[in-house]
Amino acid sequence: MSQQRKRSTDNTNHIHYYQPTYEPEQGISLPVSNGKGPLVKSYLDTTYRVFKNAMQDHGRVLVIRCELYLPRNRPLPDNVHTNEIIRKFVASFKSKVKADMYRKNSPHKPAVRYVIAREYSRYNRPHYHVALFLNGHAYYTLGTFDYRNN
Numbered sequence: 062m063s064q065q066r067k068r069s070t071d072n073t074n075h076i077h078y079y080q081p082t083y084e085p086e087q088g089i090s091l092p093v094s095n096g097k098g099p100l101v102k103s104y105l106d107t108t109y110r111v112f113k114n115a116m117q118d119h120g121r122v123l124v125i126r127c128e129l130y131l132p133r134n135r136p137l138p139d140n141v142h143t144n145e146i147i148r149k150f151v152a153s154f155k156s157k158v159k160a161d162m163y164r165k166n167s168p169h170k171p172a173v174r175y176v177i178a179r180e181y182s183r184y185n186r187p188h189y190h191v192a193l194f195l196n197g198h199a200y201y202t203l204g205t206f207d208y209r210n211n
Contacts, residue, residue, distance in 0.1 A: 076102040085109040108176045111194060115174045121197025129189040137186065147177055147189055154193065162199060169199035 077099035082090045085106065093100060115122045129150065131137065140146065155173045162171040174194040179187050 074103075078102045078105060083109070104176075104178060108192065111174050111176050111192075115172075115194040118170070118172060119196045119198060121201070123195045123197045123200045123202070125191075125193040125195070125203065127191050127193075129191055131186060131188070133186075141187060144179075146187075147179065147191075150189075151175060151177075158195065167199055169196045171199070172196060 078093075078101065079095060079099050081092065081095065083093045083100075083105050084090050091109075093105070112122065112124070129147075131141070131146075138146070151173075155171075158173050159171045161167075162169065172195075176192045178190045180190060181187050
């Protein structure tokens with residue numbers, strides 16, 4: 062069996078996490094998926110903190126997990142290696158949630174919390190792993206998926 066590295070060789074500030082469960086607090090044990098390699102402990106800590114804060118604010122939370130890719134058939138923009146692209150995505154998403162809450166005359170807070178990790182493919186193309194945390198009283202599902210009545 063190969064030896065497990067404690068720290069990332071790319072960034073020595075990243076401490077690897079190999080356990081099948083994550084225990085952020087005493088008495089809390091959460092299963093994690095580390096089948097594709099070790100996780101980063103500080104990322105687990107941050108994600109748990111964001112989720113816990115969202116739960117304290119709303120009591121119910123809808124978590125949407127997605128991956129965002131840049132189109133393959135277009136050249137990469139000049140600012141591809143900065144946070145500008147994902148910053149625009151977050152600003153747009155927050156704006157859409159706020160507009161939707163206003164349109165529905167909703168009494169709920171339109172707070173959007175998120176965690177994002179940028180990763181590079183072997184072709185040096187970035188993509189983003191995103192988890193969006195929404196007020197679960199205002200949004201309890203992604204919507205209806207009725208493909209027969211487009």
